[in-house]
Amino acid sequence: MIADGTARAIAALIAAAGRSGYGPALDALTRQAAGFDMSCAFAFNPDQSPVLIHDGYSATVDRRALRTYLRGAYLLDPFYSACVSGCSEGLWRMRDLAPDGFYDSDFAWSREVHPCISDQAGTLVEEVGFTIPLHDGFAATYSLMRNRGGQPFDAAEFAALAALTPIVGASLRQQWQHHIHGTDANPATPRPDTELVFQQAFGALLTPAQHAVTKLILRGHSSLSIAQNLGIAEGTVKIHRSNIYRRLGISSQSELFQIFIDHLVE
Template identity: 50%
Template structure:
């Protein structure tokens, strides 16, 4: 390990219980590969997310961040990954996202996706360290490049992936020292924002389909997830759109954003 690396780790250790933690980790990781923005969200299936570290640029919309925290996170592949059994480690969004995620409205929305509201526009790529914490909480330390950059190369990804055990240990220690995670007794089961937005109008089967459509699943992927035929998935989708008085996935996403803005 060379002198700059030793100094970088020393700064991280010094910042473990204070706001300098995130910037120190960013500086260290940039010695391996460059990136434009970062953030650390902490997720739990029965609680709204917590923002452990805001490494977004100053041009990111606070309204978009607010909408994300209100419920937009439910459409985030990293939230889904953290609330399922995907193992810890570095992941590309393309590895964990549904088949049509990158053509979904959420993936390109500057109203609910904070990093898309950056003045540089849409991301070229996002990768993230998934880290298991205590009491069912998991964190994602995301590294993002905007459209002015290139995707993380395989070499860069592998080098960053080698640091996953270190990043995981540091994130867990920072979480412990800052007590960001509420005591288990304070984690109350919350009504799903999606249920509040749509469930009163839709049948349970239609709601399950709409839930997956919003996250970026195709009809075929919906069918595979729900163990139904693709024709049945299409039928539920059609009937759900009729009940909601809409005709497209964009209309569905617009309804969801309108709900977030009103609540």
């Protein structure tokens, strides 16, 4: 039996479809299952810029980070990678989608590019997200975040959220139809090819092989994971990494990340 609060939240979500209160209504439903500090929902397509469906964090974080994320930092987000690689509908913990070295990467903790990380809000303790296939090659991520000082989502909370997946999925697909057909629609715009985004950031200084390694470094893959993804030896990856740093005049992964971010914020 559905609890009274959940039933009312579902009714409110249905009534909010296509309206400005859609995001808060979606949050109100998922808060029936588990509390969280911030939320967001994006629609992703590999050939177009992300579409912000719901902004549930700008009241507490610097919007410049959101702009940088939308200009290209999303390419490093595990939820983006999951959406454009055909991830099935469901609820995921970020750590289950992220590459093996992601939590040692600068993206995971950067206040400059991750809209959910800021001095005001504090470093995240955990992020979980629904991945929802939409239409026309798009998929959505609806993320829920808890800040430092809190606790990760426990097994019971995760299960309660996961049980809402069919409702969240149907609702996001309905909202997406309102978005693309509404009179105030702001459709996704074509963006430069992913390869071009990285090539513009690092110029002609890197070879194609070094560009491939650089992208995986930035996304949080370890040398072993990069080797497995590219079908080369781990020692070869380490040689590429050394040559990348030498060609760019840097000495660390943090500096590599900063070059990429500086390109996005220009």
